[in-house]
Amino acid sequence: MIVGVARESRVVAALGRRSLSVQFRRAQLLMPTFVLPLLLLAVIASGTSAGRDLREFPEVSSYLGFVVAGTLLQGALLAGLTGGIALASDIEGGFFDRLLTAPVRRSSLVLGRLAGILGLAALQMAWFLLVALLFGASYPGGVLGALGAGALAAITAVGIGGLAIAIAIRTGSMSLMQSIFPFVFVLLFTAPAFFPRDLLTPTLHDIAAYNPLTYVVEGARGLLQDDTSLGDPLLGLAAAVGLAVVMTALAILALRDRARRA
Amino acid sequence: MSAGTNSPAGVVAWAFWLRSLNEVTRVRGALIGTSIAPLVFLLGTSGQFGRLVGLPGFPTDSYLSWIVPLCCLQGAGFAGAAAGANLARDIEQGWFDRLLVAPVARPLLILGPVLGAITRSMVPVTIVLVVGLLLGADLTGGVLGIVALYVASAGFCTVAAMWGIAIAVHFRTQQAGPLMQMGVFLGVFLSTAYTPQPLLKGWLADVARFNPVSHVLELGRQSTVSGIELSLAHTWPGVVSLLGMIAVFGALALVGLRRMGR
Numbered sequence: 001m002i003v004g005v006a007r008e009s010r011v012v013a014a015l016g017r018r019s020l021s022v023q024f025r026r027a028q029l030l031m032p033t034f035v036l037p038l039l040l041l042a043v044i045a046s047g048t049s050a051g052r053d054l055r056e057f058p059e060v061s062s063y064l065g066f067v068v069a070g071t072l073l074q075g076a077l078l079a080g081l082t083g084g085i086a087l088a089s090d091i092e093g094g095f096f097d098r099l100l101t102a103p104v105r106r107s108s109l110v111l112g113r114l115a116g117i118l119g120l121a122a123l124q125m126a127w128f129l130l131v132a133l134l135f136g137a138s139y140p141g142g143v144l145g146a147l148g149a150g151a152l153a154a155i156t157a158v159g160i161g162g163l164a165i166a167i168a169i170r171t172g173s174m175s176l177m178q179s180i181f182p183f184v185f186v187l188l189f190t191a192p193a194f195f196p197r198d199l200l201t202p203t204l205h206d207i208a209a210y211n212p213l214t215y216v217v218e219g220a221r222g223l224l225q226d227d228t229s230l231g232d233p234l235l236g237l238a239a240a241v242g243l244a245v246v247m248t249a250l251a252i253l254a255l256r257d258r259a260r261r262a
Numbered sequence: 263m264s265a266g267t268n269s270p271a272g273v274v275a276w277a278f279w280l281r282s283l284n285e286v287t288r289v290r291g292a293l294i295g296t297s298i299a300p301l302v303f304l305l306g307t308s309g310q311f312g313r314l315v316g317l318p319g320f321p322t323d324s325y326l327s328w329i330v331p332l333c334c335l336q337g338a339g340f341a342g343a344a345a346g347a348n349l350a351r352d353i354e355q356g357w358f359d360r361l362l363v364a365p366v367a368r369p370l371l372i373l374g375p376v377l378g379a380i381t382r383s384m385v386p387v388t389i390v391l392v393v394g395l396l397l398g399a400d401l402t403g404g405v406l407g408i409v410a411l412y413v414a415s416a417g418f419c420t421v422a423a424m425w426g427i428a429i430a431v432h433f434r435t436q437q438a439g440p441l442m443q444m445g446v447f448l449g450v451f452l453s454t455a456y457t458p459q460p461l462l463k464g465w466l467a468d469v470a471r472f473n474p475v476s477h478v479l480e481l482g483r484q485s486t487v488s489g490i491e492l493s494l495a496h497t498w499p500g501v502v503s504l505l506g507m508i509a510v511f512g513a514l515a516l517v518g519l520r521r522m523g524r
Contacts, residue, residue, distance in 0.1 A: 032440035039448060046466035047456040050317050082440070089437060178347050178439040183299055189306025195313075204309025 015112020070193030084164020121157035125150035162247025278374020300337035321489020331482035337386025339446035346426015407485035414482035417504035424511035431518035474503030
């Protein structure tokens with residue numbers, strides 16, 4: 001039993017490493033994942049900062065520090081989606097079929113890919129928080145708050161990755177995966193990613209309550225700003241972990257279905 | 263007959279146009295990203311930042327009216343970028359190599375996909391406009407305003423298609439898809455996307471002033487924004503900007519195309 005777990009752990013680690021190295025081998029293709037959220041952060045922080053003058057806007061130490069939680073969330077979404085696109089590429093190229101014939105547990109193939117996504121997301125979150133800090137964001141929650149917010153977002157990336165992997169396995173189409181890209185922003189904007197929930201229009205305010213990412217972004221914001229009135233970190237953790245567990249199960253089920261059909 | 267080829271240019275362009283339109287019926291979800299995503303983005307953004315119209319200096323009291331042309335341009339831009347992603351797929355699968363040895367002028371190989379992208383882009387533009395109007399956006403520019411919006415959208419789709427094709431012939435992989443879409447996002451967001459020029463702060467105010475997409479947005483906003491009345495002064499900068507961007511990205515695409523197969 002222990003030997004089996006150890007062996008599968010090695011498989012997961014190896015597949016995770018491969019997933020990361022394949023993505024970094026063509027680093028220019030990772031640019032959107034690492035650069036786009038920062039550009040959006042810059043644009044939103046500059047383009048909508050006038051919103052801080054609204055009466056209902058909460059007191060925060062810096063507007064950049066407030067909206068960076070949305071950037072973490074966006075990074076998580078992109079990291080998960082990138083993992084799904086890379087898997088679709090493996091499927092189209094035939095590599096994934098070879099993996100399916102290997103004497104390893106099918107779930108390890110999914111977990112390996114998710115390990116790669118987790119690694120990528122961790123790097124992203126550190127990068128985003130550091131760059132925002134250099135450009136004037138303040139984190140009253142300190143290092144622990146920043147670590148906690150980064151961890152919340154990285155776990156969320158695993159959940160989104162699970163969803164992207166499930167879609168990639170079921171469709172095996174990179175074209176479709178590419179067209180899912182804009183939906184990243186749908187998920188992002190139906191959560192209070194860049195504006196407080198109380199300032200959203202009533203309809204969106206209601207919808208946001210059903211989006212698990214709402215609790216993740218608010219939790220990250222609470223941790224960064226050391227202010228639980230902005231968001232409950234425990235609620236955020238529950239949402240992120242719940243998403244990761246459900247989506248991972250979905251991806252494993254999709255893989256089993258595919259193997260049965262093959 | 264085209265100089266140096268054996269095929270009538272019009273027939274070849276027509277055939278490639280029809281082939282690129284086949285994407286809509288044969289590729290699952292080909293229209294999902296370009297049609298539904300801008301729509302949800304419209305709802306999400308207007309819900310997220312709708313309160314900004316309360317700030318002094320905003321030219322309209324309806325944020326939906328402000329954001330409809332932006333979302334039309336986004337939808338058109340995604341449709342254009344998809345032309346690049348589809349070309350990258352054709353290159354990866356070897357289909358494009360066969361086209362390269364065909365006795366047709368190389369510009370015709372991209373003219374068809376560009377025309378197909380413009381045709382496809384009319385779907386999201388119309389959906390966003392109709393839904394926006396149904397939800398209460400103003401139609402201040404009348405019929406001529408709508409014409410201006412469609413010209414802006416079709417022109418921006420052409421720009422995005424040329425950009426996508428330039429990326430496709432350079433990287434020759436579908437994994438460059440996010441890079442194509444990132445170009446569209448950057449073009450749109452580094453402009454007067456969320457707030458008018460007077461409300462922009464810091465570096466974005468300067469970038470948006472020189473970003474040609476700001477002028478294209480102004481061209482389109484003559485349709486729905488009460489503070490931007492239909493006039494030549496609001497029209498010609500957008501048209502000139504479109505022509506300039508098409509010339510630059512078209513040249514990049516053609517240079518890349520010429521390098522292929524050498």
